[in-house]
Amino acid sequence: MIDLSFNIAKNQRSFTQEGKPFFYLADTVWSAFTNATIEEWSEYLDYRKMQGFNVLQINMLRQWDASESDLNLQPFALMENGDFNYHALNEAYFDRAEVMLQMAVERGFIPALVLLWCNYVPDTWAEMFQKGNKMPLDCVENYVAYVVNRYSRFEPVYLISGDTDFPTERANAYYLKALETVQELSPTSLTTLHIQGRLREIPEVFAQHKGLGFYMYQSGHNSEFQHVAHEIAQHFYHKPEIRPVINGEPCYEQISYSRNVYGRYTALDARKAAWQSLLAGGGAGVTYGAHGIWSWHKKGKKFGIVEGEGFDSPYDWRMALRFEGAWDYSFMKYVFEMYNLIGIKPLDIILNNTGEIRAAGNENTIVLYVPVNTRVRLSINVQDYKFTTIDLAERRFAQTEVSVHEDRSMIDMHSFESDVVIIGTK
Structure with missing residues (x-):
């Protein structure tokens, strides 16, 4: 056994x-x-x-x-x-x-x-x-x-x-x-x-x-x-x-x-x-x-x-x-x-006016779930992270650009038609 x-x-x-x-x-x-x-x-x-x-x-x-x-x-x-x-x-x-x-x-x-x-x-x-x-x-x-x-x-x-x-x-x-x-x-x-x-x-x-x-x-x-x-x-x-x-x-x-x-x-x-x-x-x-x-x-x-x-x-x-x-x-x-x-910590970093977009992270990674396509605004500087967008409907991985201004960041709309997970790693 x-x-x-x-x-x-x-x-x-x-x-x-x-x-x-x-x-x-x-x-x-x-x-x-x-x-x-x-x-x-x-x-x-x-x-x-x-x-x-x-x-x-x-x-x-x-x-x-x-x-x-x-x-x-x-x-x-x-x-x-x-x-x-x-x-x-x-x-x-x-x-x-x-x-x-x-x-x-x-x-x-x-x-x-x-x-x-x-x-x-x-x-x-x-x-x-x-x-x-x-x-x-x-x-x-x-x-x-x-x-x-x-x-x-x-x-x-x-x-x-x-x-x-x-x-x-x-x-x-x-x-x-x-x-x-x-x-x-x-x-x-x-x-x-x-x-x-x-x-x-x-x-x-x-x-x-x-x-x-x-x-x-x-x-x-x-x-x-x-x-x-x-x-x-x-x-x-x-x-x-x-x-x-x-x-x-x-x-x-x-x-x-x-x-x-x-x-x-x-x-x-x-x-x-x-x-x-x-x-x-x-x-x-x-x-x-x-x-x-x-x-x-x-x-x-x-x-x-x-x-x-x-x-x-x-x-x-x-x-x-x-x-x-x-x-x-x-x-x-x-x-x-x-x-x-596994066991990732929820993060309160989403500036969009919705609770539907969720964020979590650990010492090396930030994860975002975006159910409906939109620009995602973050309350932190993520210039040290490299981001990937995962199309959950077709399970495709895409390179992702992020703009940073002082202590805030923004991820532009992605190119997919369904929900996505966006993962940033240091």
Whole structure:
């Protein structure tokens, strides 16, 4: 088995693997354990490995809004009314998950396992859609201990919560019990909280908890609030408790706008959310999502078995697997590794009247993301830097001229028609 040795870097802003900088490039594949056949899983893993992905975010339990599946796999025994009997684990389900994790780890992936998605916990926002079938609090420790003891050899990351809003002390007790169980049984495991879209605050009991390894947020799928991709990254970056920051759920490629709003997110939309996250404080990495992969959808099957957030139908998983946007995220990883940008610091040097253009840097490099073509005005003198403009749509590299006047600089309009990253190196 590959020795993953996945840890937080000494500066607390990024990750390392075997002592080397590690760019966290995850794919959202929540429903793999319940929906994917072993043969499909193998095909999926080979394709994502070829693209350079290195983390897989998977829901340990059934995803409440997954697509319909013929596999009929349940993590717990069922009662007469169809609810889970949380006191009776289905060993066959977890046996199969172990096989799938073994396959992933053998290919070099780090599993990031969600322990408690919000619909399993009382009082969360999911209550309006799924009122019953909650896990009793007294079952949380046994369930989490079972998962940790069984899968710790794979060195997974644990996403303690899934899509939660921390509404009450009763709900928070679930997540705290899960976090402390992981910490007790596997103190070296990295943990985080997958929180509700656009949420930027977590309760102090978690923010102050030594067992919490890094911050994860989601900029989400609401068309009115895509600006939070950079706003929330910046917010968590400046928290007094310093941890790596990851946008764990930007808008998925080809998912429709939430709340039954007409429209779908393109590869450009997903790319923009990612680059803005990375340069605003989330420079440890990012997570991709394809509408059809996260729910593991198959053509002809139902979507939204449980009424949810009003998303339009997904693509078949094989088609979604090959969306172009995944290559955009793969290219981000390539650029961050090539220019030594992992964990890069956000910079407040943009004079343009917009928050859409983002800047970040380290001792040798300045990086700018420009989503719409315009002159970019900087509040610093960059005469010691040589700049290159990267056309993100076609992945072309162009020489770039910069004019400098005293303590300010300007980069003229580029020659491309889409978004670009401009990189200056000393």
